[in-house]
Structures are given as C-alpha cells and as structure tokens.
Amino acid sequence: MKAKFIRYLINSKYSVSRALNFPVVTPAFIQINVTSRCNLKCRICTTYQFPSSAQSELSTGEIRNIILQAKQMRINKIVFSGGEPLLREDIFKLFTFAKNDAQMELILTTNATLIDKAVTRKILDAGVNTVQISLDGADAKTHDHIRGSGAFAKTQEAINALNTFRSEGLAIGLSYTVNSYNYHQMHALLELGQNLGVDHVLFIPFIEDNTYAHSNHSLSSFLLNREKIDDFRGVIRKIVDFKNRHAKPAIINAHNLYLYEKYFNGTLKNRHWQCFAGFHWIQINPNGDLTMCGFHYGNIRENRLKDIWYSAEAFRARGRIKQCQKLCLQPCMSKP
Ligand code: SF4
Ligand code: SF4
Numbered sequence: 508m509k510a511k512f513i514r515y516l517i518n519s520k521y522s523v524s525r526a527l528n529f530p531v532v533t534p535a536f537i538q539i540n541v542t543s544r545c546n547l548k549c550r551i552c553t554t555y556q557f558p559s560s561a562q563s564e565l566s567t568g569e570i571r572n573i574i575l576q577a578k579q580m581r582i583n584k585i586v587f588s589g590g591e592p593l594l595r596e597d598i599f600k601l602f603t604f605a606k607n608d609a610q611m612e613l614i615l616t617t618n619a620t621l622i623d624k625a626v627t628r629k630i631l632d633a634g635v636n637t638v639q640i641s642l643d644g645a646d647a648k649t650h651d652h653i654r655g656s657g658a659f660a661k662t663q664e665a666i667n668a669l670n671t672f673r674s675e676g677l678a679i680g681l682s683y684t685v686n687s688y689n690y691h692q693m694h695a696l697l698e699l700g701q702n703l704g705v706d707h708v709l710f711i712p713f714i715e716d717n718t719y720a721h722s723n724h725s726l727s728s729f730l731l732n733r734e735k736i737d738d739f740r741g742v743i744r745k746i747v748d749f750k751n752r753h754a755k756p757a758i759i760n761a762h763n764l765y766l767y768e769k770y771f772n773g774t775l776k777n778r779h780w781q782c783f784a785g786f787h788w789i790q791i792n793p794n795g796d797l798t799m800c801g802f803h804y805g806n807i808r809e810n811r812l813k814d815i816w817y818s819a820e821a822f823r824a825r826g827r828i829k830q831c832q833k834l835c836l837q838p839c840m841s842k843p
Contacts, residue, residue, distance in 0.1 A: 518842045524786045528825050530816065535843050536584035536614075537577045537789045539570060541598065543590040543718075547618050549654045551643070551684055551729055553718045554590055559793035567597045569808070571604050573791060576812040578609040582789070585609075588616040590793070593626070599633045606634030614639055616682070620658055622665035627672055637678040638669060639709070643686075645695035652688060666703050678706045681756070685767065686713035686729035691738070694745045700756040707757040710746075712770050714835050719801030731771040740768055761841040770836045782840045785825040789816060799824050800831070800840075 520532035542564055545555040565573070574585065585605050592598055592615060605611045615630065619640040622630070630638065640662060644650030647659035669679055683689070683696055693710065700708050713729045731739055743764050750758045758764070762780055769775040785799035792798060795807040797815050802824035805815030815821060 514843065521783055521786055521842050525781065525783065525829065528822060528829065530786055533581045534786075534788045534816075536586055537573070537582050537791070538586040538588050538839075539565075539573065539791045540588050540590065540793055541565070541570065541592050541595050541601070542793050544594050545589060545591045545618070546594060546620060547591070547655050547658060549618075549641075549643075551653055551686060551713060551717070551726060553716045553720075553726075557718065557720075559590070564595075564793045565791075565795050565807070567600060569795065570601055571608075573807055573812060574601075574605050574609050574611070577789070578611065580813055580816070583610075584612040584614065586614045586616060591618055591621065593617055593621045599629050602630070602633035602635055612636050617641070618654065618658070618662070619665035620661040622668060624668045624671065627665075627668045630669075631672050631675050631677060635677065637680055639680040639682055640666065641684070642681045642696065642699075643684050644689050645692040645699045649689050649692055653684075653686075663703075666705070670704055673704065679704070680707045680709060680759070681705055682709045682711055684711045684713050687731050687735060688729065690731060690735070690742055693742050694749060697746070697749050697753075697756060697758075701753070705756045707755075707759045709759050709838055710764070710767075711838055712767055712836050714837065719798070733772065736768060736772050739771065743767060760838050761843060762836065762838065766836060770834070775834045775836060777834065780834060780836055780841070782828055782831055782834065783842055784828050784840045785821065787840065787842065797821075800828055802827055 517532060524530045524532055542559055543554050544558045548555055577585065587598065587601065602613055605613055613635045614637045615635050616639045642650060642662055643653045644659065650659040651657065666679065669677060681696070681700055683693065685693065697708060715726045746758065747764055766775060766780055769779060790798055791807060796803055797805045797807065804820040804824045805818060
C-alpha cells in the first residue's frame with residue numbers, strides 16, 4: 508500500500524514536470540549507451556549499422572565521472588546499454604565503480620550471446636543487479652530469423668549460466684520486441700520464461716528506428732499489418748490473462764497492453780499514452796551526446812550533467828517531444 512502510494516506521488520510529479528516542461532523530480536535512472544558496436548546484426552536494429560569507434564567512445568574515466576555526477580543528482584539506478592556493452596574491455600571496471608563508489612543499482616541490457624559461466628561470475632562479482640536479455644522468439648527459428656543463426660542457442664546457454672548463480676540475488680529479465688514475425692509467440696515466450704525461471708518480461712513494440720536518429724522505412728515489414736491485427740488482439744488477451752494468473756515472470760510494462768493494437772493499427776493518440784522522454788530518465792550516447800528521442804541537447808564532454816539536464820536546449824527538446832504525433836509506445840518512455 509505504502510509502495511503504491513509512493514509510486515503514485517512520483518508519477519504525479521512526472522506529470523507535473525511534463526505540464527511545466529521542466530523536471531521537478533529526479534530522473535528514475537541514467538542510461539549510458541557505452542558503445543553502439545555489436546557482435547550481432549539483428550534485422551530489427553539500426554544501432555549496429557552506425558557503430559561507434561573505440562576512439563570516439565567515452566573513456567573509462569569519462570564514464571566514471573558521469574556516474575559521480577549522476578549520484579550527485581541523487582540518481583540511484585544506472586542502465587549500461589549499447590550496442591552490446593559486454594564488448595567493452597572496461598565494462599566490469601565500470602560496473603564495479605558504479606556499485607562500490609556510487610552505490611547504484613545496476614542493470615545490464617545485453618543480447619547475452621557473450622555470457623558464459625566465467626562472464627556470469629564476473630557480472631556477479633561486479634555487483635550487477637539485473638541482466639535484461641533480448642529474446643525475440645520462443646524458439647530458435649523465430650529468434651534466429653531476427654537475430655541471426657545460432658543466437659537462440661547462445662542466449663539459452665547464457666540464461667542457464669546465469670541461473671547457476673541465482674542464489675546470489677541476480678534478477679533476469681527478458682525484452683521482447685513485438686513485431687509481425689514474432690507476435691504469435693508472445694504467450695509461448697512467457698511460458699519459456701517460466702521454465703527458465705526468469706523474473707520478468709518487458710514487451711517492446713517494434714519501431715522502425717531504435718536509435719531515433721536515422722529513418723529506416725525498409726524495416727516496415729516488421730510492423731503488423733491490418734490482416735494480422737485481429738489475430739494480435741487474441742494474443743494480447745492471452746497475455747493479459749497470463750498476467751492475471753501468474754506472478755512470474757512478471758510483465759513489467761507500465762502501460763495497458765491493449766494499447767499495442769492501437770499502436771499497430773495507427774490509432775494511438777495522446778489521450779491514450781503520453782511520452783515521458785526527457786522527464787523520466789537520462790540517456791547518454793557513446794560519444795557523450797545527451798539525447799531525448801533523437802533530439803540532441805548537449806554533450807557531457809562540454810558541460811556538466813546537471814547543467815545540461817536543466818538547460819534551455821533541454822527545455823526546447825522537451826517542448827518538441829510533447830508535440831510528437833508519432834507516439835511510439837516504448838515502455839522506457841512511459842511513466843514508471
Ligand atoms: S538489437 Fe541489440 S543485439 Fe541486435 S544488433 Fe542491435 S544492438 Fe546488437
Ligand atoms: S513518443 Fe514520440 S517523442 Fe516520445 S520517444 Fe516516441 S517518437 Fe519520440
């Protein structure tokens with residue numbers, strides 16, 4: 508009850524922030540995309556197509572400095588994302604710093620194909636709290652169609668390795684990008700997650716450009732067309748039923764899952780869902796740029812985090828976000 512009330516209060520503050528176009532509440536987390544390099548070439552992704560060079564990426568020292576600045580802003584949660592974060596040689600040093608020197612909660616988003624038992628041990632020793640794994644199918648055929656041959660088997664191996672150490676309090680989550688090729692397996696994914704003992708699942712509707720910086724209409728075949736929408740409605744009903752009957756894996760989408768139908772058939776409106784990009788969390792790209800939905804509003808190599816977050820450029824970017832008509836329904840842009 509108390510937790511619900513606190514969440515209600517914080518959510519109200521995010522709404523006030525949006526109305527004022529000025530953040531009156533601390534961001535829920537900071538996400539550092541430590542690289543846009545990746546060892547996979549997923550069909551649904553634009554990130555890997557624009558890889559950062561190791562020279563242009565924020566250095567170990569620069570990321571440590573960002574972590575300390577975030578802590579000074581009272582941000583207690585950090586997401587290490589990419590690209591594939593495990594490609595960085597200093598990634599475990601960064602985890603350890605965020606955990607030991609900044610006492611932050613650590614979340615790693617990963618395709619998990621580089622995780623074996625030895626890497627799992629390092630992840631745990633560095634203090635990671637949650638490993639959020641991309642899994643886009645409940646079987647090898649579907650997942651590998653999207654993420655490449657052999658990816659499903661490697662991800663299963665990784666989850667098994669992580670499960671070996673579950674007594675140490677690590678949470679495992681799955682992220683499932685819902686699209687025309689895999690929507691029919693959403694329920695099977697939940698059952699698979701149950702069998703694998705994962706803690707939660709996040710359903711993310713496919714968008715044509717997951718960097719928000721490059722248009723890529725060539726991916727539009729992944730959007731659900733009208734013929735599939737009726738079928739999709741039935742799938743969502745099953746998912747909601749699963750959510751009501753099972754505690755695990757928890758479906759952690761904050762928004763109503765029935766909105767997916769409106770998203771895919773193009774009838775989603777601002778009155779159904781509001782975007783909190785620029786109010787809810789801070790994103791930093793591999794070269795130090797701060798962006799909200801592709802709108803650049805500063806670079807951490809030039810200014811301090813707090814100054815950028817409260818700058819006139821940030822104010823302008825938030826104004827543009829509030830006018831967005833492309834409502835993408837991304838769960839990270841929802842209120843917590
Ligand atoms: S979706 Fe993730 S794992 Fe796949 S290519 Fe893009 S960054 Fe890599
Ligand atoms: S809803 Fe609009 S402004 Fe918000 S993240 Fe999506 S595309 Fe960007």
